[in-house]
Amino acid sequence: MPQWQIGPQIEQQAEPLGDLLALLGALYEPEIRAVAVNGGLVSFASVLDDSFSYVPQDSIIPDILEAGDLADVAAVLSPRALRLNGLIDGLGRLVPETLLKEQLGPVEDAYRSAPSALAVGKSLGSGSSDWFLKHL
Numbered sequence: 001m002p003q004w005q006i007g008p009q010i011e012q013q014a015e016p017l018g019d020l021l022a023l024l025g026a027l028y029e030p031e032i033r034a035v036a037v038n039g040g041l042v043s044f045a046s047v048l049d050d051s052f053s054y055v056p057q058d059s060i061i062p063d064i065l066e067a068g069d070l071a072d073v074a075a076v077l078s079p080r081a082l083r084l085n086g087l088i089d090g091l092g093r094l095v096p097e098t099l100l101k102e103q104l105g106p107v108e109d110a111y112r113s114a115p116s117a118l119a120v121g122k123s124l125g126s127g128s129s130d131w132f133l134k135h136l
Contacts, residue, residue: 016041016088017059023073026080034081034135036128039088042103043069047090054092075106079114081135082107083128085121097122 019040026032044064047053074082084104087095095103100122111118119131 075110
C-alpha cells in the first residue's frame, strides 16, 4: 500500500473495492437480503472533486456517472437491508455528516417505505455481525 507524506500525517490509500462489489453483487443477485458497507466510497463524483485521488484505479468503473452514482445503486436495493458506515470521499477522508445526508439523498428517499432496513453511520464501527443477524 503506497504511503504519501503530504503533511504532518502519512496518508493511506483507500481500498473501497470490496464495498463496491458488495453493492453491485446485491444489484444483480436478488436473493441477497442484506448488504453492509464499511469504509466504502460515498460516490464516484467525489473522486472528481479534487485534482488528486487516493482511490485505486480498480475501483473506478468507466462511464458509470452516465448511468448514475453509488447512491443510485444503493437506492435500487430498497427494501433490502442496507448498512452504510464510515463512507469516504475520493481523497480517502471520512465524509462529514452534513455532506453524507446530501450525497445519500436518493438512498434515504428510496428507503422511506422501509426506514428500519437502512442504517447509516458516519464513522467506522463494529457491530456488523449483530446487524446481519437482525436482518437475515
